[in-house]
Amino acid sequence: MRWIVLVLLFFGMIINFADKSIIGLAAVPIMEEFKLSYAEWGLVGSSYYWLYPVTGIFGAAWADRIGAKKVLGFLMLTWAVLQFGVLAITALPLLVLYRILLGAFEGPFSPVAYSHAHKWFPPKLRGFANSVVVSGATVGAMIVAPLLVALISILGWKAAFACLGAASIVWAMAFQFMTKESPAEVYDKAKKKKQEKLEKINIKEFLRVLGSPSALFTTLAYFSTYFLVVWLAVWLPIYLVEVVNMSPAQMGYGVAVIGIASTFIYIGVSALSDYLFKKNQNWRLSRVYVVASSMVIGALFLASIIVFQHPVWVVIAMCFAxxxxxxxxxxGPTIMINELPERGGLMTSILTSSGNIAGIVAPLVTGFIVGLSGADKVFGYNLSILFMAALVLVFSILFSIFVKPDTSKREENEHESRLLQSSN
Incomplete structure (x- = not known):
C-alpha cells in the first residue's frame, strides 16, 4: 500500500506542477492574445503565489486534523473546476484572478503530500520517498513540456489547460478508491493520541520551534531554491527561446532533458543522504552537509551559464544546477518534521509556504530586471541568474553552519519506523 500511495502522490505532483508550468509554456500565445508587456507577464506569474503561502499553512493544518486523503481529493477537484474555467478567460484581470485562485488551492498540496509520505515510510527511506514526490514536480514542470507544447499548438492554450483539469478528476477518483489514510496498525493505535496532541498544542513551544536555527535556516535555504523553481517554471522557456535562440520545439525538448537529468541527480543525492543516515544516524552529516554541499555546487553551475551561453552547455549546466x-x-521536510513530529503537516507547510514567498517575488523581480534592460535582454536575464546563484550560495552556507536537527527524537523515529515496517 505504501508504494501505491507514493506512486499516486508522484502523479499528483506531476499535475500540480504541470498546472504551474503550462502558463510559462503558453507564454508567447497568451502574451500575444492579450498584448501583455513583460511587467504584466511578471504580474501573471507572481499572482499565483499571492495566497499560496497562507493557504498552504491552513490547508496542511486542516489535513493534520481531518486526514490527508480527504484534503488531497478536495484540492484536486477544485483544480479541475479552475482549469475548465480557463475557457472563459477573455482579459488580463480574469487571467490574474484564475492564477490567484489556482495558487490558493494548490498551495496545500506539497506540504500535505510530504507529510503523507512521511507517515508511510520509515526514517531511513524518507529522503528517497520525498525525492520521488519532488520528482513528480520536475516531471510536471519540465519532462512533460514537449507534450504540453504539442497540446498548446494543436488544441490552443485554453483547451490544453482544460486537459489538465480532466487529469485532476481522474487522480482524485484513483486516490480515494485505491489508498487509505495511513498504515492500519499505526493509525488505529495512534489516532486518538494524535488528536489529543493537536488539541493541546503549546503555542509558545510551537513558536520556539519555528524560531530555532534549524527551522529558520532550513526555511531560508528552501526559499532560495524555490526562487529558482519559480524562475524555471515562468521564465526558462522564454529564456531558451529569446536568449539561447532555440526554436519552440527545441525549447520543449531542452526543458524535458533538464527535467529528466536533474531528477536522477537529486534522487541520487537523496539516496546518498538516506544511505549515510542509515549507516551512522548522523543528521548533520547525512542531511545537512550533503544538502548544503549540493546546493553550493549547483549555484556555481547556475552562475556558469552567464559566461558560457552555448545551447549545449546551458542545458548541461541547468541539469546540474x-x-x-x-x-x-x-x-528539508524531513528536517522540519523531525523538529515537531506530531505536527508534520503544519511544520512542512511552514517550510513550503515560507519558501513560496519567493514565488511572489521571483516573477516580479525577473520581469522588472528584464524590462529595465531594454533591448539588451541578455543582460537582464544574466543579472537575474546571477542574483539567484548568489542567493542559493549564501543561504546554503548559512544552512550548513546553523542547522543542527534535534537528535533527541531519534528513539521516537526508530520506534515509529518499527511500527511502519510491521504494519506494511
Whole structure:
C-alpha cells in the first residue's frame, strides 16, 4: 500500500506542477492574445503565489486534523473546476484572478503530500520517498513540456489547460478508491493520541520551534531554491527561446532533458543522504552537509551559464544546477518534521509556504530586471541568474553552519519506523 500511495502522490505532483508550468509554456500565445508587456507577464506569474503561502499553512493544518486523503481529493477537484474555467478567460484581470485562485488551492498540496509520505515510510527511506514526490514536480514542470507544447499548438492554450483539469478528476477518483489514510496498525493505535496532541498544542513551544536555527535556516535555504523553481517554471522557456535562440520545439525538448537529468541527480543525492543516515544516524552529516554541499555546487553551475551561453552547455549546466540545488526540497521536510513530529503537516507547510514567498517575488523581480534592460535582454536575464546563484550560495552556507536537527527524537523515529515496517 505504501508504494501505491507514493506512486499516486508522484502523479499528483506531476499535475500540480504541470498546472504551474503550462502558463510559462503558453507564454508567447497568451502574451500575444492579450498584448501583455513583460511587467504584466511578471504580474501573471507572481499572482499565483499571492495566497499560496497562507493557504498552504491552513490547508496542511486542516489535513493534520481531518486526514490527508480527504484534503488531497478536495484540492484536486477544485483544480479541475479552475482549469475548465480557463475557457472563459477573455482579459488580463480574469487571467490574474484564475492564477490567484489556482495558487490558493494548490498551495496545500506539497506540504500535505510530504507529510503523507512521511507517515508511510520509515526514517531511513524518507529522503528517497520525498525525492520521488519532488520528482513528480520536475516531471510536471519540465519532462512533460514537449507534450504540453504539442497540446498548446494543436488544441490552443485554453483547451490544453482544460486537459489538465480532466487529469485532476481522474487522480482524485484513483486516490480515494485505491489508498487509505495511513498504515492500519499505526493509525488505529495512534489516532486518538494524535488528536489529543493537536488539541493541546503549546503555542509558545510551537513558536520556539519555528524560531530555532534549524527551522529558520532550513526555511531560508528552501526559499532560495524555490526562487529558482519559480524562475524555471515562468521564465526558462522564454529564456531558451529569446536568449539561447532555440526554436519552440527545441525549447520543449531542452526543458524535458533538464527535467529528466536533474531528477536522477537529486534522487541520487537523496539516496546518498538516506544511505549515510542509515549507516551512522548522523543528521548533520547525512542531511545537512550533503544538502548544503549540493546546493553550493549547483549555484556555481547556475552562475556558469552567464559566461558560457552555448545551447549545449546551458542545458548541461541547468541539469546540474537544478538537480543539485533541489536537494533541499526532499530533505528539508524531513528536517522540519523531525523538529515537531506530531505536527508534520503544519511544520512542512511552514517550510513550503515560507519558501513560496519567493514565488511572489521571483516573477516580479525577473520581469522588472528584464524590462529595465531594454533591448539588451541578455543582460537582464544574466543579472537575474546571477542574483539567484548568489542567493542559493549564501543561504546554503548559512544552512550548513546553523542547522543542527534535534537528535533527541531519534528513539521516537526508530520506534515509529518499527511500527511502519510491521504494519506494511
Amino acid at each position: 537544478k538537480g543539485l540545488t533541489y536537494a533541499i526540497l526532499p530533505i
